[in-house]
Amino acid sequence: MLLFSPITPFEFNNQVFYVKRDDLLDKNFNGNKARKFYYFLKRDFPNIKKVISFGSNQSNAMYSLSVLAKIKGWEFIYYTNHISSYLKNNPQGNYLYALKNGMKIIECGLSNEEMRNFVLNLRDKNTLIIEEGGRVKESEEGIKNLADEIKEFAKKHNLKIFLPSGTGATAFFLAKNLDIEVITTPCVGDKEYLLKQLFLLGEIPYNLTVLSPRKKFIFGKLYKELYLLWKELKLSGIEFDLLYDPIGWDTIKHYNLKNILYIHQGGLNGNESLIKRYKYKFNF
Structure with missing residues (x-):
């Protein structure tokens, strides 16, 4: 497994973002997990x-x-x-x-x-x-390593950190170990649900911002707009997770967020089954 994943520029929606490529850590053991x-x-x-x-x-x-x-x-x-x-x-x-x-x-x-x-x-x-x-x-140790890897780069380029959340543990421990803003959005449940998950880990760090998605997306439900956004992202040069990342990028577009370092959290194994479901439902 790589000890350090690369950060690459990523042009999307006529803006340049940066992506921390934790999907490249290892074929079988990568991303935030x-x-x-x-x-x-x-x-x-x-x-x-x-x-x-x-x-x-x-x-x-x-x-x-x-x-x-x-x-x-x-x-x-x-x-x-x-x-x-x-x-x-x-x-x-x-x-x-x-x-x-x-x-x-x-x-x-x-x-x-x-x-x-x-x-x-x-x-x-x-x-x-x-x-x-x-x-x-125990998750904090590995996420602190991630924070150490991105800290200087983010400060040098005046970037905020963005990542979508399930339980929110990655966002929580990143914010705890950084002194720059970490922004996240809930993909499982709403903002209130995510805040409850975060409180299970302790006092929420001052620099962690939770933004509600543009609209309520029911977890696991198929949304044509999210699939088309995922395809657009892939055509821009990087394949992302189809379950969480389209909601993350949709949130970035909705709030017109700039100067973002996006944390790619892997999870591409799940794309295969989701693509099949999307193609069956929408006849792509």
Whole structure:
């Protein structure tokens, strides 16, 4: 795995942005999840035999944890609310790749706090619990490395940091370890939901700004406008994640944000299944 990902200029919407290419860290272990799980990757845990997490059945964190568990020789159990019969019969995307890495996935019919409380109660001396999306204090170490990599570049070019958020852990720890503005937007739930997730990590840093998206996008729902924006981004030279990044770039356009260093958080494995869904629904 690369220790340092490049920063590249990116011309989009008649403006020049900069992109931190964490998608290039490693083929199988990249993006913000590689940063979040760096702490666990670089240490030995002689008593740990199993890692348990929870969340969406196409989660980037789920896939990255399956890679981590395979490297470490741990059993990986993942809880999710529901798996559609279509996905069960036609495994694809992060779900397929995580299964190939040995993940055991369990439908539990729970969501939000019920799911979280259920999984947290499974902890024992041989089991590592990693919360949804890598929202754990140990994630700070790898994200601090990211902050150190971009700090001087951002100051030199007078840039603000931007990234879309799920649980918000990456944005939280970036802001905590930088003295420049970090801007994010919620992709799972609304602004109020994201703020609740952030408060689980502690007092929200003074330099972290949460902007509401241009409109309410239901997580996982297909929006033609977001797919077309994603295609436009790809034609501009960089492939982004199809689930989070179109909402991020749509927010940048809506607020006319300038002087931005955009954090590319990887997650491209999930694009395959989403592209199929978009082509089926909209007959692209």
